[in-house]
Amino acid sequence: MNKSILITAMAGVLLVGCNTSKTKVNDLATSNPIETTLDLTKVENDKVPVTINPGRFTTEKVTYRLPRVVQGTYSVSDFGKYVDGFKAFDYKGNALSVKKVDTNTWEINNAASLDKITYLVNDTFDMEVKGGIGGEVPFSPAGTNIENTNYVLNLHGFIGYFDSLKNSQYKLDVVAPSKFARTSALQEVGTKTSKDGTSLTTSYFAPRYFDITDNPMFYGELDVEEFKVGDIKIVLSVYSPNKKHSAEKIKAVMEKMMQAQKAYLGSVNSTARYDIYLYLSDGSEKAPKGFGALEHHTSTVVVLPEGMPDNALAKSMIDVVSHEFFHIVTPLSVHSEDVHYFDYNQPTFSKHLWMYEGVTEYFATLFQVNQGLVNEDEFYAKVMGKIKSASGMNDTMSFTKMSENVLDKPYAPQYYNVYQKGALIGMCIDILMREESNGNRGILSLMKELSNKYGKNKPFVDDNLIEEITAMTYPSIGAFLNTHVVGTTPIDYNTFFAKAGLNISESKVKTNYIQNDGVMIVKGDKPTQSVRFTGGVKNNSFWAENGAQPNDAIKAVDGVVLTKENANQIFRTMYMWQPGKEVEVKLERDGKEVVIKTTLTQSYTKGSSLKENSNATQKQKELRKVWLKG
Numbered sequence: 001m002n003k004s005i006l007i008t009a010m011a012g013v014l015l016v017g018c019n020t021s022k023t024k025v026n027d028l029a030t031s032n033p034i035e036t037t038l039d040l041t042k043v044e045n046d047k048v049p050v051t052i053n054p055g056r057f058t059t060e061k062v063t064y065r066l067p068r069v070v071q072g073t074y075s076v077s078d079f080g081k082y083v084d085g086f087k088a089f090d091y092k093g094n095a096l097s098v099k100k101v102d103t104n105t106w107e108i109n110n111a112a113s114l115d116k117i118t119y120l121v122n123d124t125f126d127m128e129v130k131g132g133i134g135g136e137v138p139f140s141p142a143g144t145n146i147e148n149t150n151y152v153l154n155l156h157g158f159i160g161y162f163d164s165l166k167n168s169q170y171k172l173d174v175v176a177p178s179k180f181a182r183t184s185a186l187q188e189v190g191t192k193t194s195k196d197g198t199s200l201t202t203s204y205f206a207p208r209y210f211d212i213t214d215n216p217m218f219y220g221e222l223d224v225e226e227f228k229v230g231d232i233k234i235v236l237s238v239y240s241p242n243k244k245h246s247a248e249k250i251k252a253v254m255e256k257m258m259q260a261q262k263a264y265l266g267s268v269n270s271t272a273r274y275d276i277y278l279y280l281s282d283g284s285e286k287a288p289k290g291f292g293a294l295e296h297h298t299s300t301v302v303v304l305p306e307g308m309p310d311n312a313l314a315k316s317m318i319d320v321v322s323h324e325f326f327h328i329v330t331p332l333s334v335h336s337e338d339v340h341y342f343d344y345n346q347p348t349f350s351k352h353l354w355m356y357e358g359v360t361e362y363f364a365t366l367f368q369v370n371q372g373l374v375n376e377d378e379f380y381a382k383v384m385g386k387i388k389s390a391s392g393m394n395d396t397m398s399f400t401k402m403s404e405n406v407l408d409k410p411y412a413p414q415y416y417n418v419y420q421k422g423a424l425i426g427m428c429i430d431i432l433m434r435e436e437s438n439g440n441r442g443i444l445s446l447m448k449e450l451s452n453k454y455g456k457n458k459p460f461v462d463d464n465l466i467e468e469i470t471a472m473t474y475p476s477i478g479a480f481l482n483t484h485v486v487g488t489t490p491i492d493y494n495t496f497f498a499k500a501g502l503n504i505s506e507s508k509v510k511t512n513y514i515q516n517d518g519v520m521i522v523k524g525d526k527p528t529q530s531v532r533f534t535g536g537v538k539n540n541s542f543w544a545e546n547g548a549q550p551n552d553a554i555k556a557v558d559g560v561v562l563t564k565e566n567a568n569q570i571f572r573t574m575y576m577w578q579p580g581k582e583v584e585v586k587l588e589r590d591g592k593e594v595v596i597k598t599t600l601t602q603s604y605t606k607g608s609s610l611k612e613n614s615n616a617t618q619k620q621k622e623l624r625k626v627w628l629k630g
Contacts, residue, residue: 033169033205036159040176040219041199046146047084047120050158054114054165062111066104066160067344070142070213072295074349074406074415077138079157080104082122091115104160104345121158122146125288140290141301145279150220150239151176152279153184154294154301156213161344170206175199176219183224183237184217185275185299210342214296218277223247229258233273240280244306245313250278253314254321260371261325264363268448271328275299276321280306283569293320297332297456300324305572312576318373323364331356333451340459349407350462351400353415354485358422359443362430365423369628376628380610383427384504387493388518388608390420395490399425424493425485429477431496431627436474439626446473500624501616509607513577513600516540517607522554522571530554530588531567542603546596549589556586 035053042049052064066080080103088096090113097109108114124143137143138157145152159172171189176182178193178200190203206212223238225247236254238247254276281287281303293302302324304316331339336350350356365386369379394414399421405411430443449472454460460468466486470478484491494504511517521536521543530553537543537550554562557570577583579602587594613620 033171034162034165035171035173037173037175038153038158040151040174040180042175043146046126047122048146048151048158049118049120051116051118052159053116054162057111057114059111060109062108062114063101063163064106064108064117064160065163065345067156067213068104069344069347069407070154070156071339071342073139073142074353075136075139075412076407077142078103079138080160082124082127082144082157084120084122086117086119088117089115123152124157125152126286128286128289139292139294140279140281140288140303141292141294143288143290145288147220149241150222150279151180151218152277152301153217153219155216156344159212161209166209168208170209170212172204172206172212173201174204174217174219175201180219181222181224181237182217182219183222183235183275183277184215185235185273186211186215186217213344214298216275216277216296216299216301218279225251227251227255229255229262229274232262232271234258235273235275236278237275238278238280240306241282242306245280245310249310250313250317253317257318257322257373258325260373261322261367264367264370264444265326265329266448268329268333268451271298271332273298274325274328277301278317279303282306289568293324295324295327298328300327305569307573308576309578311578318368319364322367323361326360326363326367327356329363329447329451330360332456334447334454335456335459336462336465337459338462349404351404352462352465353403353406353418354399354422354425355465357418358424359426359447361419361423362426363444366427366430366628379628380502381509383424384608384610385518386420386423387504390417390424393417393421395421396488398488399485421491424491428480428484428491428493428496431499431623432476432480433473434623434627434630435499436476439623439630441473442627442630497610498613499620500627501613501620502610502624503613504608505611506606507609507611508604509609511540511603511605511607512575513540513542513603514571514574516605524567525553528553529564531562531571539605540603541605542601545601546598547594548587548596551589552594553588554585555588555593556584558584 032055034055037051039049066083068078069076086098086106088098088108090096090110096114099107101107108117123146124138125140125145127137128140142154143152144154144157176199178198182202184204186204186206188202189205192201206215218237218239220239223240223246225236227234234254236247236251238245238250275298277299279288279302283305288303291304293300300321302320304313308316336352338348338350365379365382368374369376393416397414402411402414406415426443433441433443433446446469466478466481469481483489497503509517514520514522516536516539519536521534521540522531523534525532532554533543533548533550533552535550537548556562557574560566560570562570577600579600581600583600584595584597587596
């Protein structure tokens with residue numbers, strides 16, 4: 001999962017995720033798939049009716065669950081909260097006794113007579129504005145949407161499982177208006193049009209429950225484009241409610257990026273199809289607010305603002321989707337038993353988020369300079385951004401301990417660091433391996449070796465991974481991991497940069513209009529229910545040149561009055577401002593209105609930057625070359 005950096009940064013400025021002829025085999029006739037139906041033609045009050053026909057049980061009691069946690073989220077979602085009207089029926093149509101055990105669990109008595117269960121599912125997007133049902137809502141890309149023009153079917157939000165039958169096959173029928181476009185990588189096994197032609201039933205097959213949760217769907221008014229990257233078929237599905245962005249235009253960006261990714265990955269080719277589902281939020285009351293992406297093994301669901309300019313959307317898609325696509329390396333090809341045998345109710349977590357998310361994020365950053373999508377200075381700026389972000393986290397917390405306990409305090413608030421320090425851990429290993437091997441090996445070659453050893457059907461033992469990596473590489477790699485990843489010693493990044501003839505120094509650096517070198521220059525003031533400039537505004541060249549002062553309250557931006565409800569959206573827009581844009585910002589200073597109306601110029605501030613050491617040796621320069629371009 002890749003949560004938007006911007007959203008985390010913004011947190012500080014807000015003012016406040018019957019077939020009766022079935023053979024008995026133990027608990028269930030496993031030769032018959034669990035038959036499941038979602039009927040999008042019978043939605044009422046934003047609720048989709050779901051029917052589950054499991055086959056014939058021989059036990060007197062069975063347990064049915066919706067996921068409490070889904071893979072890739074590292075947070076509690078409680079999808080059972082969104083289920084209403086749960087009922088169970090016998091083969092004569094009579095209701096059976098059902099006990100709701102907890103938020104996500106139902107026990108059904110007289111299960112030997114159970115024919116089917118039915119219930120209604122609310123979507124999660126609508127709940128985001130309400131603050132959720134009894135707590136936090138699922139992260140938007142893991143959530144669900146039910147509306148006339150679009151259905152985001154993250155199937156873990158609609159379909160559950162019986163405790164002992166997670167490895168049973170599923171047959172899923174989705175009934176939808178025939179005019180709807182639809183995309184899913186789940187195997188399609190047939191279609192049937194209604195007699196009046198108004199609805200279409202599409203049947204899908206899933207080998208086990210994991211495949212239900214791992215293959216999201218989009219239905220509705222979609223814009224769909226396809227292209228090939230090597231032997232991989234890429235399917236891009238876009239929902240832009242106001243048609244501001246097209247799949248054709250986004251395809252051009254994605255194709256160029258993913259061709260570069262494939263060139264970087266080389267022989268890694270673990271899937272025949274990869275789906276990108278992009279939901280563009282229009283910022284309305286019921287639109288999703290959590291921007292970023294959730295990876296699946298062969299797809300990703302992305303949620304971003306529809307109001308982004310083309311260039312900003314392209315940049316975000318490159319950063320977000322490249323991360324998710326690199327997950328075809330890990331966890332698809334390299335993963336632990338915690339991932340392979342995932343428990344959706346009481347999951348255990350791997351110690352190695354530094355690898356799953358950190359190395360993946362590192363690849364998503366490195367490949368861009370490796371393939372010429374960005375220059376070296378741009379790459380260095382991204383690395384420095386991660387160092388600065390990581391410095392605001394707990395740098396002495398064991399990364400493996402945090403990973404293993406990621407749902408619990410005090411570790412949960414540190415999860416964001418997997419994309420910052422986790423990526424930097426990958427970078428340090430890469431530099432060390434390049435040094436040890438005279439440039440011949442790096443972290444990508446290590447991940448390929450691990451992929452060859454394990455692959456998608458063979459998990460590794462979590463406790464043995466570091467020992468295995470050490471045996472496959474060099475003692476220095478084991479020492480690094482045990483000192484800085486298992487251990488609590490902070491990393492001195494200059495030590496690693498020096499190997500490549502680089503060093504961190506203070507200089508004039510580019511910044512945006514709400515931050516100074518990654519540090520926010522606006523903050524919420526609860527007593528006055530306003531957002532004000534901090535003292536840092538003096539060091540932001542644009543605002544300083546235009547007369548903004550510390551403690552100025554921001555009242556309106558480009559004619560839009562700033563409120564508690566729209567603050568996040570306004571500052572997100574300001575974050576994406578580009579030089580040359582005409583802007584008008586109304587401030588309040590000591591009870592008087594101050595208006596700044598001008599054309600944006602590039603803003604600068606003082607900050608740390610990564611530069612070439614003028615005394616770099618030829619050996620250091622060669623190491624830098626193979627690190628960045630090898």
